[in-house]
Amino acid sequence: MNTQLKELNAITRRDFLKASGLSAGGLIIGVSLPMGVLGAADSADFEPSAFIHIAKNGDTTLFCGRCEMGQGISTALPAAVADELEADWTRVTVLQGDADKKYGPQDTGGSQSINKMLEPMRKAGAAGREMLVAAAAKAWSLPVADCYAKSHVVYNRKDGRKLPFGDLVELAGELPVPGEPVLKTRDQFRYIGQPLQRHDQDEMVVGKRIFGADKKVPGVKYAAIKHIPVLGGSVKPLDKSKAMAIAGVVDVVVIPRFENPYGTVGGVAVVADNTWTAQKALDALGVEFEAGENGSFNTTEYKQQLLRNVEAPAKVEFEKGSLDQAFKDAAKRHSATFETGFLSHSPIEPMAGLVWVQDDSCEIWASTQDPQGIQRTIGAYLERKPEDITVHVMAAGGAFGRKFKCDYIVEAAACSKAVGAPVQLTWSREEDTRTGYYHPCSAHRVEASLDADGNLTGWLHRAAFPTISSTFNPASVQPSADDLNAVSKHLYGVENMRVESGMARAHTRIGWLRSVYHIFYGFVINVFTDELAHEAGVDMAQFLRKMYDNNKDPEQQEQIKRSRGVLDKVVEMSGYGKNMPAGHGIGLAVHHSFASYAAMAAHVEVKGNDIKVHRVDCAIDCGLVLNPDIATAQMEGAVTMGLGFVLHPGISFANGAVVNSNYHDYPIPSVGEAPTKINVGFVGQQYRSTGIGEPGVPTTAPAVVNAIFAATGKRLRSMPIKLA
Amino acid sequence: MSYSITINGQAHQTDVDGDMPLLWFLRDTLELTGTKYGCGMGLCGACTVHLDGDAVQSCLVSVGEANGKKVTTIEGLSKDGSHPLQIAWLDNNVSQCGYCQPGQIMVAADLLKQNPEPSAEDIDTAMEGNLCRCGTYLRVRKAIADAAEQMKGGAK
Numbered sequence: 050m051n052t053q054l055k056e057l058n059a060i061t062r063r064d065f066l067k068a069s070g071l072s073a074g075g076l077i078i079g080v081s082l083p084m085g086v087l088g089a090a091d092s093a094d095f096e097p098s099a100f101i102h103i104a105k106n107g108d109t110t111l112f113c114g115r116c117e118m119g120q121g122i123s124t125a126l127p128a129a130v131a132d133e134l135e136a137d138w139t140r141v142t143v144l145q146g147d148a149d150k151k152y153g154p155q156d157t158g159g160s161q162s163i164n165k166m167l168e169p170m171r172k173a174g175a176a177g178r179e180m181l182v183a184a185a186a187k188a189w190s191l192p193v194a195d196c197y198a199k200s201h202v203v204y205n206r207k208d209g210r211k212l213p214f215g216d217l218v219e220l221a222g223e224l225p226v227p228g229e230p231v232l233k234t235r236d237q238f239r240y241i242g243q244p245l246q247r248h249d250q251d252e253m254v255v256g257k258r259i260f261g262a263d264k265k266v267p268g269v270k271y272a273a274i275k276h277i278p279v280l281g282g283s284v285k286p287l288d289k290s291k292a293m294a295i296a297g298v299v300d301v302v303v304i305p306r307f308e309n310p311y312g313t314v315g316g317v318a319v320v321a322d323n324t325w326t327a328q329k330a331l332d333a334l335g336v337e338f339e340a341g342e343n344g345s346f347n348t349t350e351y352k353q354q355l356l357r358n359v360e361a362p363a364k365v366e367f368e369k370g371s372l373d374q375a376f377k378d379a380a381k382r383h384s385a386t387f388e389t390g391f392l393s394h395s396p397i398e399p400m401a402g403l404v405w406v407q408d409d410s411c412e413i414w415a416s417t418q419d420p421q422g423i424q425r426t427i428g429a430y431l432e433r434k435p436e437d438i439t440v441h442v443m444a445a446g447g448a449f450g451r452k453f454k455c456d457y458i459v460e461a462a463a464c465s466k467a468v469g470a471p472v473q474l475t476w477s478r479e480e481d482t483r484t485g486y487y488h489p490c491s492a493h494r495v496e497a498s499l500d501a502d503g504n505l506t507g508w509l510h511r512a513a514f515p516t517i518s519s520t521f522n523p524a525s526v527q528p529s530a531d532d533l534n535a536v537s538k539h540l541y542g543v544e545n546m547r548v549e550s551g552m553a554r555a556h557t558r559i560g561w562l563r564s565v566y567h568i569f570y571g572f573v574i575n576v577f578t579d580e581l582a583h584e585a586g587v588d589m590a591q592f593l594r595k596m597y598d599n600n601k602d603p604e605q606q607e608q609i610k611r612s613r614g615v616l617d618k619v620v621e622m623s624g625y626g627k628n629m630p631a632g633h634g635i636g637l638a639v640h641h642s643f644a645s646y647a648a649m650a651a652h653v654e655v656k657g658n659d660i661k662v663h664r665v666d667c668a669i670d671c672g673l674v675l676n677p678d679i680a681t682a683q684m685e686g687a688v689t690m691g692l693g694f695v696l697h698p699g700i701s702f703a704n705g706a707v708v709n710s711n712y713h714d715y716p717i718p719s720v721g722e723a724p725t726k727i728n729v730g731f732v733g734q735q736y737r738s739t740g741i742g743e744p745g746v747p748t749t750a751p752a753v754v755n756a757i758f759a760a761t762g763k764r765l766r767s768m769p770i771k772l773a
Numbered sequence: 774m775s776y777s778i779t780i781n782g783q784a785h786q787t788d789v790d791g792d793m794p795l796l797w798f799l800r801d802t803l804e805l806t807g808t809k810y811g812c813g814m815g816l817c818g819a820c821t822v823h824l825d826g827d828a829v830q831s832c833l834v835s836v837g838e839a840n841g842k843k844v845t846t847i848e849g850l851s852k853d854g855s856h857p858l859q860i861a862w863l864d865n866n867v868s869q870c871g872y873c874q875p876g877q878i879m880v881a882a883d884l885l886k887q888n889p890e891p892s893a894e895d896i897d898t899a900m901e902g903n904l905c906r907c908g909t910y911l912r913v914r915k916a917i918a919d920a921a922e923q924m925k926g927g928a929k
Contacts, residue, residue: 119870119907246866253871254859256807256847260872263806271801296790323801324810325793396906397811397819398872446809446872447906478812678866682909686869689908712816712904720900723910 100130100152100173107201107215109134109141114152115162116418117145117249118445118452119686120742121679122162124247126170129675132240133174133233135198136214143248148420148440155442157418158453158561160643160740163675167738175230184220185212200239235673244678249444261416261443262401262475269403270299272464272474273327275336276316276484277306279705280557282341284317292330297322301334302467304460310521311419311426313456313463314484314558320468324475340705346556348490348701352388355492358551359386359511366530367537370545375507379498383584385577387495389569389768390699392488393709394562395717398446399481400457404464405471406431411438411462412471416445418453426455427462449690450561454486482715483707486560487700489514491569492551495577497543503585505596508543510536513551514569515559526554535570540608540641541578542600557702563687564746567642568694571747572754572768575638579755580764589637589755590620608646611670612639614732615648618668622730623650632656633663634759638748645744646670646733649688651724653756658772662692662753664726670733671741681729684745688727691749693718695768776840780805781849791837796820798836799846807847807875811904818903819872821879822846828883830902847875850882858882861920869907877903881917890921 102110111127127143130136146152153169178198185203186193195206201214235242252258277284289301299320306315317336321327376382402415404427411431417423420442424435431438445452461474476484491514498507516532518525528550530537537548562568582592593616597609616639619625625635632655639648652664667684674680697716701708709715754765765771775788778795780803789798794813799805799822811819813832820831823845831844850856858878868874877900884891884899891899896917905913 119868121869246863247868249871250863250866250868251854253868253874254847254862254878255850255854256805256875258871259806260809262810263800265804265806323789323793323797325797325801326790394906396870396872397817397904398809398870399811445870447870449906475810478814478817682866682869682912685911686908689910690906711814712812713814717904717906718908718910719902719904720910720913721897723908723914727911 100170101134101177103214103218105215105218107140107213109136109214111141111143112146112152113143114146114155115166116155116157116420116442116445118157118418118448120683121247121676122157123249124245125675125679126162126166127248128240128245129167130170130174132238133171134177135200137201138240138245140201145442147442148424150421155420156422156453158450160645160743162740164644164739167675171232172230175232176227179227179230180221180224181214181217183224184217188212188217188220241675242673243676245676247679258444260398260446261403261414262398262446264403264414264443264473266403266405266471269471269473270320270322270468271324271327272318272320272461272472273324273331274316274318274460274474274476274480275331276314276480277338278483278707279338279340280314280343282344282705283339284315285337285339287317287334287336289334291333291335292319295326295330295333297326298330300468302464304463307430307459309426309429311422311454311456312430313459316460318460318464318474320464320472328477343556343705346705347703348391351556351702352490352492355490355513355551355553356386356388358513358553359492359494363511363513363549363551364527365547366528366533366550367548368546372507372509372545372547375498375545378500379506380501381499381584382496383499383581384494384496385580385766387493387573387576387766389491389572391490391701392562392568392694393482393485393700393715394449394451395482395715396445396447396449396451399476399478400452401473401475402458402461403471403473404458404461406462406465412441413439413458414441414443415455415458416443416448416452417455417458418445418448418450419455422453423455423458427458430459430462431466449563450565451486454560456484478712479710482709482711485700485707486520486558488562488568489516489559490699493569493573495573497577497581499581499585503587503595504599505541505543505581507545508541509547511549511551512536513553515553515555517559517561517565519555520558520560527552532566535567535642536574539574540600540605540612541596542602542605556705563690564642564743567640567743567747568750569768571638571640571642572750575640575748575751576754576766579636579751579758588626590616590625593639608641611646611733611736612641615639615646615668615670618730618732619648619650619666622668622728623652623666625650629759632760634756634761636752636755636757636759638751638755640744640747642747643743644739645741647744647748649748649752651749651752651756653753653760655757655760660696660757660772662722662724664728665724665749665752666728666730667745668730668732669741669745670731670736671744672736672738673734674731675738677731680731680741683741684729685727687743687745688749689718689723691746692722692753695750695753695770696722697769699769776836778836778839779843781845787836789836791835791840793836794832795822795834795836795839795844796831799831805846805848809872809875811873816904817873818880819876821876821903823879823883828880847879850878856882857920857923858885858916861916861923864919865912865916867909867912867916869909873903873905877905877913881920884917885921885924889924891917
């Protein structure tokens with residue numbers, strides 16, 4: 050980091066809590082978002098937004114409507130606004146916006162914040178700059194062309210006079226908001242592309258960052274909950290007296306299932322003076338449950354069933370060319386069966402939030418990825434209008450897709466309503482592990498044909514997994530054509546292809562976890578590709594290049610070029626193909642997801658059943674990188690999380706309920722498992738910016754598994770891996 | 774029964790149940806929320822505080838056991854966020870979500886007190902019990918090494 054930037058970062062370290070209230074009379078610049086970024090249902094209600102507030106003293110507040118859960122979005126987007134605004138970053142305070150449609154869509158997932166919101170946010174900044182410049186021009190009676198903004202000041206080109214932003218606030222506020230402000234060109238960027246320090250770092254290291262679990266209000270009560278462990282089960286009749294006898298217990302609240310997809314599976318909560326008393330009283334209750342219709346669900350049999358369902362022909366969802374002919378003409382055919390397991394998000398901050406339901410209001414402080422979703426869900430639960438539900442978006446202590454759903458907020462609302470007080474509900478780790486929206490297990494049967502020159506000529510892919518759609522629609526009992534897109538639209542240019550969907554009825558709630566179905570598609574496709582390369586007698590990089598060259602689909606040329614870009618970069622970074630010592634190997638994986646491109650090379654050492662991942666090189670093309678330090682951190686995180694997915698046991702079910710309970714039997718990676726080095730290289734910066742939160746995850750597991758093959762000659766086809 | 778615990782230099786008298794884990798006394802009773810709940814079983818390290826100078830997981834220590842002792846939480850590690858580890862954490866932009874970081878820092882502070890020049894292996898061993906789901910481990914290692922270097926220079 051250069052010295053200037055280091056100083057800037059040092060000055061910018063400011064405490065969120067120091068941010069004073071917005072002074073009256075400041076300039077709030079409202080800028081409409083283009084309709085394209087809004088969901089159809091929201092567009093009619095949309096009003097001009099308010100991302101920027103400049104006070105008369107020049108202090109500038111930028112609002113972030115997207116939820117912060119560690120990915121750094123509340124720095125990256127406001128920094129882009131500040132850049133366009135020509136605001137001095139040291140004068141900027143960032144505030145998290147409450148749930149409000151004026152911020153546009155706030156559902157923070159799918160690596161969409163930058164993809165969807167960068168341009169509207171830049172426009173908001175540019176519009177602000179143009180208004181301030183126009184205000185100065187008016188004050189000086191000069192043409193606008195004779196004025197320009199730089200670092201919180203507007204200058205007069207003619208005579209060098211200047212006016213600070215604060216002095217222009219009143220005048221600028223009277224001007225119309227320009228509809229099509231002129232955005233900066235790349236050479237004019239001040240903050241975009243720079244490793245600015247995150248605005249929220251300093252409060253974290255002193256324990257002052259307030260997460261959803263940390264929020265207090267006067268008179269707050271605390272709740273603990275036990276959920277119905279089997280989906281569709283029920284609570285057996287309950288004797289509340291054992292809990293009520295404990296000093297400090299306020300009430301026992303039985304919460305029925307609320308069959309909204311974001312609702313609750315139901316359970317029993319205890320509200321008390323503190324969390325510990327609530328937990329203790331909950332244990333004393335000895336709650337018992339009826340299992341219901343999913344009571345015989347267990348992962349061992351279920352996975353076997355899915356494997357059977359992909360062995361026989363299944364429902365054809367995509368077909369091109371003639372696969373039968375390709376297979377008949379093949380010089381070589383190769384097939385394999387893969388299976389992957391259920392996974393849980395398991396953020397260190399469990400599901401938690403504070404809700405205060407009153408007769409005429411409902412106020413919520415939540416770790417969340419979807420504040421407007423909370424408004425809708427709690428609105429439905431309390432039979433009130435969504436806009437009557439106030440949601441303060443708190444820092445999320447990790448989320449990874451889980452805090453998109455707000456079942457825990459529904460439960461806190463049920464408790465608050467029952468006791469007539471604000472209630473902070475914190476799930477125990479056990480409840481967090483056992484009451485998820487799980488990443489689904491899956492089974493895949495893949496078969497491919499090669500011609501005499503080692504070209505890929507045919508690909509059959511049969512997949513079965515319980516779908517996310519099943520959580521919204523019980524009639525969804527197998528993957529849809531869309532769910533299979535990662536295969537049918539992949540970039541290998543195979544002319545003969547058939548993609549089939551196998552039955553997989555869900556018996557638990559299925560949800561999206563960081564990179565979603567790409568977790569298993571990235572794994573299966575990359576491991577199978579490494580196998581095919583081996584069959585063709587070349588290494589995987591050579592095999593991939595050949596397939597990219599063979600793909601003449603005009604619609605895929607940019608995607609191929611960018612995939613090739615990350616592949617070439619990661620080969621260069623890692624030295625893939627070089628000789629490695631015995632027991633060591635480098636494995637490769639390339640995957641395109643969420644509009645970005647990732648390639649990884651993992652250097653793995655295998656000793657007996659002990660696997661050590663020494664180093665991972667990552668090349669990522671997410672277009673122009675807004676903040677290389679934050680983007681690098683996201684890749685480091687993606688690698689670490691991916692290692693857990695492939696090396697640690699997954700979630701398993703018995704008698705309909707999750708067997709795992711806490712970090713001892715659902716372990717997540719620890720510091721000792723983290724590679725010594727994770728190198729991150731960016732390519733494709735000439736393209737428009739896209740997301741970085743998820744695209745790094747899918748390549749980790751296959752790179753490791755392919756490295757294990759390189760090290761040992763052993764083919765592994767399950768995730769998590771089974772070495773023995 | 775009444776308990777007396779000194780927390781961040783301030784004496785506290787309390788008559789809460791002596792079995793209450795120190796974690797919940799800090800978080801719910803005193804509203805010192807820098808100490809985090811993550812697992813309740815001593816598996817994640819997010820609740821680490823110093824008890825008479827040693828790092829302990831406050832979910833495993835009861836108020837009764839802390840009676841008469843001195844507790845330091847992340848809020849009391851330094852007056853103004855100037856502990857070399859806190860500075861090193863900022864210089865390395867360690868935090869992603871930040872939730873586990875108070876616990877990481879409290880364990881690291883104990884490590885550097887006992888072992889001012891830890892090897893890479895020493896750091897991994899000391900930090901093994903502190904989980905981070907965001908995956909900030911490479912930066913945690915680097916920040917501890919940087920702070921150790923800084924403290925070596927400063928402690929003459």
